Every structure is written in C-alpha cells, then in structure tokens.
Amino acid sequence: MTNRQAPSAEFGAALRSARGTAGLTQEQLAGLSTVSVRAIRNLERGQVGRPRKDTIRLLADAMRLSDTRRAALELAVEGASTGKALRDVYSAEFAFPPSPLRSLFGRGAELRALDELLGSERERLVTIVGLPGVGKSRLAQEAALRVHAHGGTPVLWLPMDRPDDVVTQVPGRPQSAMVSWVRSLIAEGGNHEELASLFGDKATLLVLDGHEVSPAASPALMHLLQSCRRLKVLVTSRRSHHFPGGRLLPLAPLPTTCQSGPAAGRPLPGDSLSAHRPAVELMLSYVSHMRPDLLLTDSVTATVAEVCEALDGIPQALEAAASWLLLYSLDQLLVLARERPLALVEGPASLSSGTTGALGDLLSAAVTGLRPRGKALLAAGVSQDSPWTVDEVARALGVPPAEAAQDVHALLLHGLIRQLPAEPGGAAGRPGRFAVLHLVRELVAAGGYAADDGGGARPAAQLMAGGPA
Ligand SMILES: Nc1ncnc2c1ncn2[C@@H]1O[C@H](COP(=O)(O)OP(=O)(O)OP(=O)(O)O)[C@@H](O)[C@H]1O
Ligand SMILES: [Mg+2]
Structure with a gap:
C-alpha cells in the first residue's frame, strides 16, 4: 500500500505546483479540462492510487504545460522527480532508436564513416547535412x-521537427516522457543539471x-557535452x-551510376543492371511493390535507371514518383520525370504524409534560403548545357575563380549541385565537373523558388491531369 501512496502524493504535489504556475483555481482547471473539481481535489490530496493517462493529458492541456512540465507531471505518477524516475530505468533496454520499417539501400561508405566517428572517443558531435x-x-x-546493438549504448532519439512523432511518442511510456523532457531542454533551455547527472x-x-534551428548548438547542449564526457x-x-x-557529414543522394565492383564504369554483358547502383535498387523495390505484374527485365531496369537519374x-x-505507377506506365513515368520532375515528386495527395511537406516546397525553401551569390552561381550553372568546372562558371559570372570555388563548395554542402564522377581513364588531377540537380534546375529555370509565378512547382494534380506530353 505504501508503494501506491507515495506516487500519488508526489503527483498531487506536482499537480498543485503546475496549477499554481498556470494561475488557475481548482474550479477553473475543472472548467477548462472537463475533469471534475472533486477529482482534481482528490488528485492533489494524493487520494487517487494511480491517475489515468487521459486525465493527466486533459489537465496538462488545460494548463497549457510546456513539454518539460508535462514530462515532470507524467513522471510524478511514478513517484519521483524527473531525474530520479529516469535514473531507475535508464539503460540500453530502455533507450533505443526507432526500428526501421524498410531496408536500407547503399550507404555502406557513409555508415563506415559514421561508425568510425561514433566509435571514436574524440568525436562527440556529428551533423549529417543534406537536401530534404x-x-x-x-x-x-x-x-x-549499430551503436545500440554493438556497444549496448542507450540511444535517445529526439524527433526535433515532429514533437508528436508516433514512433517515439507513446503516451505514458517513461521513454516518451524522457524524450519530451530532453527535447524541450535542448530547444527551450532550462535546468540541465539533472539531465547531466542522469547521463x-x-x-x-x-x-x-x-x-x-540556428544556432543549433544551444547552451544546454554544449553544457551537456562538457559535463558528460561519454555523451x-x-x-x-x-x-x-x-x-x-x-564534424559535418554532407550526405549526397544515392548513386544512380555504378560505383564499384565489376560493373563499374561500363556494365559487362550479364552483369545485373542494377548492381552497385543503390538508387536503382531502391526504385526497383518500389516498382516491384507498386506493380507486381511488371517483370523486371533488363529493359525495365534500364528505364528505371533513367527515372532515377532524372530524379x-x-x-x-x-x-513519390513510384506511387504514380498506379496511374501511369513506366515509360510515361520516365517522360514525366524528364519534363516535370518537380510535379512528379510531389506524389499523389492521397499518399502524402503531410508531416514533412511536399518535396518541391522544401527544395524551393532550400534555394530561397541561399545568399545572392549562391543563387547567382546556381543560375549560371543552370544556363550551362553540360557539366561545368569552377573556372567556367567563374568566367560566366565574371568573378575570381577563388570566389566561385567558395560558392561551389557551399552549394555542394547544401546538396543542390553534384560533382560528377571522374571519367574512367581520364587524366588524374583534371578539374572536377559539376551539375545542378535536375529537380533544382527546373526550380531555378522556372524562377519558382523566390516568388512562384505558377510555373515552378505547380500542383502535381494539375500537371498530371493531361498526362505526359
Ligand atoms: N538509403 C536508403 N534506402 C532506402 N530507403 C531510404 C534510404 N534513404 C532514405 N530512404 C527513405 O526515403 C525517405 C526519406 O528519407 P529521410 O526521411 O531519411 O530523409 P531526410 O533527409 O531525413 O529528409 P528531411 O530533411 O525531410 O528530414 C524515407 O521514406 C526513407 O525511409
Ligand atoms: Mg529527416
């Protein structure tokens, strides 16, 4: 019995304190939350064994509690302060990343680099940066x-852009409360001592x-890194x-051309056309699910590879493009991918998740956010008919090559342009050649990124209505 009473007393005190901070009387809270005054009074007196999750949610909503306070209230049900409650359960079994829903294609080199960085004692802050x-x-x-499986290390996965992420936010689970608590500490600041002592x-x-957000390294984060040497x-x-x-790890799109192995450069007769081309392998997996009737012949694979290249x-x-296969043939999809890639990647409205926004809009935001010099370089790159070098684009813009090199570097970091692989048998030390991504090219060419005149990212449904030209 004592075990059941302690938590309710703890919860009662937390509720009273939160209500006081919100400046509400018991009656006002009852009116706002639809929980009865009697129930609130009993909760505050510690006379309810274990408050229901729904009741806590209603009360927290009515008091408009911040994530931190909400987490503290949820944890008080367990009868302890946030830090103490979590310390009891904090372990690798308790904290783990969300399980993937689908297989991963490619990314071997990037994973090796990350394994090395995350396995090293010195590297403690790594940022993966790239296009939406x-x-x-x-x-x-x-x-x-991998870190969780190999080292038995607790992993706290904080979806910073999706506070209500369904994978990590299971109401009532201590892990969810912890995620809310840590996320709000990092985003809003607060007393991080308790968290530092937990880690x-x-x-x-x-x-x-x-x-x-910028600056991304909040004082709370830097403090945690300084206080917890193995974080x-x-x-x-x-x-x-x-x-x-x-450390910055720029992430490029999946390769659409052969990267390694016997098929590198020129496919040999008999080689699988998709081997060593992760983008093609991924697209083929989508295609085979959307259109199980389609035999994956060499010609189908070749068309899929061209779609991947165009996207x-x-x-x-x-x-998103594969989802249009319900409506269009693969050949029609290729025509659309070449002519109107932006409209294609918006995906059918019925399949859009709605949480991350349409890819066209996100890309447009990435271009809009560039400095004027970056935009000018992008426009110069788009106006070139074939891949260009830094010197060529510097000449086109009438700027010193060193200045153009800086801007090319920035655009590569953003992922808006890509460096073409060196030609097989090409002379070593030849200057790198670059190209603007096709999707970005359409955006820039239509001027659709700054003030959309309707020509850039027109709604997919509008463009799709007539099908491919
Ligand atoms: N290497 C891969 N193999 C298989 N699927 C992948 C791969 N990379 C990404 N995906 C899938 O593509 C989609 C977009 O990936 P993800 O959400 O990781 O992008 P992101 O870069 O984090 O985008 P955002 O900037 O919008 O957060 C997801 O459905 C993801 O599962
Ligand atoms: Mg993401």
Whole structure:
C-alpha cells in the first residue's frame, strides 16, 4: 500500500505546483479540462492510487504545460522527480532508436564513416547535412541502431521537427516522457543539471533528428557535452550549421551510376543492371511493390535507371514518383520525370504524409534560403548545357575563380549541385565537373523558388491531369 501512496502524493504535489504556475483555481482547471473539481481535489490530496493517462493529458492541456512540465507531471505518477524516475530505468533496454520499417539501400561508405566517428572517443558531435528527403534520418537511424546493438549504448532519439512523432511518442511510456523532457531542454533551455547527472559518465548517444534551428548548438547542449564526457550527439539537419568543434557529414543522394565492383564504369554483358547502383535498387523495390505484374527485365531496369537519374537519386523523390505507377506506365513515368520532375515528386495527395511537406516546397525553401551569390552561381550553372568546372562558371559570372570555388563548395554542402564522377581513364588531377540537380534546375529555370509565378512547382494534380506530353 505504501508503494501506491507515495506516487500519488508526489503527483498531487506536482499537480498543485503546475496549477499554481498556470494561475488557475481548482474550479477553473475543472472548467477548462472537463475533469471534475472533486477529482482534481482528490488528485492533489494524493487520494487517487494511480491517475489515468487521459486525465493527466486533459489537465496538462488545460494548463497549457510546456513539454518539460508535462514530462515532470507524467513522471510524478511514478513517484519521483524527473531525474530520479529516469535514473531507475535508464539503460540500453530502455533507450533505443526507432526500428526501421524498410531496408536500407547503399550507404555502406557513409555508415563506415559514421561508425568510425561514433566509435571514436574524440568525436562527440556529428551533423549529417543534406537536401530534404535525401536520407539523413534513415542513415542516422541505421548508425544509431549499430551503436545500440554493438556497444549496448542507450540511444535517445529526439524527433526535433515532429514533437508528436508516433514512433517515439507513446503516451505514458517513461521513454516518451524522457524524450519530451530532453527535447524541450535542448530547444527551450532550462535546468540541465539533472539531465547531466542522469547521463553522468555513462556512454549515451543523443540523436537530434531534424534539428533545423540556428544556432543549433544551444547552451544546454554544449553544457551537456562538457559535463558528460561519454555523451555523443548526432544531428540531422537540412542546414549546414557550424558547430564549434563538431564534424559535418554532407550526405549526397544515392548513386544512380555504378560505383564499384565489376560493373563499374561500363556494365559487362550479364552483369545485373542494377548492381552497385543503390538508387536503382531502391526504385526497383518500389516498382516491384507498386506493380507486381511488371517483370523486371533488363529493359525495365534500364528505364528505371533513367527515372532515377532524372530524379537525382533522392530517395523521397523516388518513392513519390513510384506511387504514380498506379496511374501511369513506366515509360510515361520516365517522360514525366524528364519534363516535370518537380510535379512528379510531389506524389499523389492521397499518399502524402503531410508531416514533412511536399518535396518541391522544401527544395524551393532550400534555394530561397541561399545568399545572392549562391543563387547567382546556381543560375549560371543552370544556363550551362553540360557539366561545368569552377573556372567556367567563374568566367560566366565574371568573378575570381577563388570566389566561385567558395560558392561551389557551399552549394555542394547544401546538396543542390553534384560533382560528377571522374571519367574512367581520364587524366588524374583534371578539374572536377559539376551539375545542378535536375529537380533544382527546373526550380531555378522556372524562377519558382523566390516568388512562384505558377510555373515552378505547380500542383502535381494539375500537371498530371493531361498526362505526359
Ligand atoms: N538509403 C536508403 N534506402 C532506402 N530507403 C531510404 C534510404 N534513404 C532514405 N530512404 C527513405 O526515403 C525517405 C526519406 O528519407 P529521410 O526521411 O531519411 O530523409 P531526410 O533527409 O531525413 O529528409 P528531411 O530533411 O525531410 O528530414 C524515407 O521514406 C526513407 O525511409
Ligand atoms: Mg529527416
């Protein structure tokens, strides 16, 4: 019986304190929350064994509690302060990354680099940066799973851009309360001492997924890193934040051309056309699910490879495009991918998740956010008919090559342009050649990124209505 009473007393005190901070009487709280005055009084007196989760939610909503306070209230049900409650359960079994729903294609080299960074004692702050939908979260998830599985390390996965993420936020689970608590500490600041003492000297991986705010390294985060010497932080972001002392890992789209192995360069007769081309392998998996009737012949694979190329190997673009296969043939899809890639990647409205926004809009935001010099370079790149070098684009713009090189570097970091692989047999030391992504090219050519005149990212349904030209 004592075990059941202690938590309710703790909860009663937490509720009273939260209500006081909200400046509400018991009657007012009852009116706002639809919980009866009598129930609130009993809760505050510690006369309810274990308050129901729904009741806590109603009360917290009515008091408009911040994430931190809400988490503290939820944890008080267990009869302890936030830190103490979590200390009792904090372990690798308690904290783990969300399980992937689908297989990972490619990314071997990137995973090796991350394994090395996260396995090293010195590297403690790593940011994966790249275009929307390029696969930053998916890669971080895989890396976190490996850290969790191999080292038995607790992994706290914080969806910074989706507070109500269904995978991590199961109401009432201590892990969910912890996620809310840590996320609000990092985003809003607060007393981080308790969290620092929870991590202590234990190895922990904190993943800040979709951390777009600037400056990203909040004082709370830096303090945690300083206080907890075995804490590591992995960030995914569309923006290339500069963390003092942190590592940046720019993530390129999935390769659409052969990367290694016997098929590198020129496919040999008999080689699988998709081998060593992760974008093509991924797209084929979507195609075979959308159209199980389609035999994956060499000609189908070749068309799929061309679609991948037209969509720059961006996984989210491939997924959206594949969903149109319900309506169009593969050949029609290729025509659309070449003529109107932006409309294609928006995906049918019925399949849009609605949480991350349409890819076209996100890409448009990435271009709009560039400095004028970056935009000018992008426009110059788009006006070139074939891949260009830094010197060529510098000449076109009438700027010194060193200045153009800086801007090319920035655009590569953003992922808006790509470097073409060296030609087989080409002379070593030849200057690199670059191309603007096809999706970005359409955006820039239509001027659709700054003030959309309707020509850039027109709604997919509008463009699809007539089918491919
Ligand atoms: N290597 C891959 N293999 C298979 N699927 C992938 C791969 N990379 C990404 N995906 C899938 O593509 C979609 C977009 O990936 P993800 O959410 O990781 O992108 P992101 O870069 O985090 O985007 P955002 O900037 O919007 O957060 C997801 O459905 C993901 O599962
Ligand atoms: Mg993401």
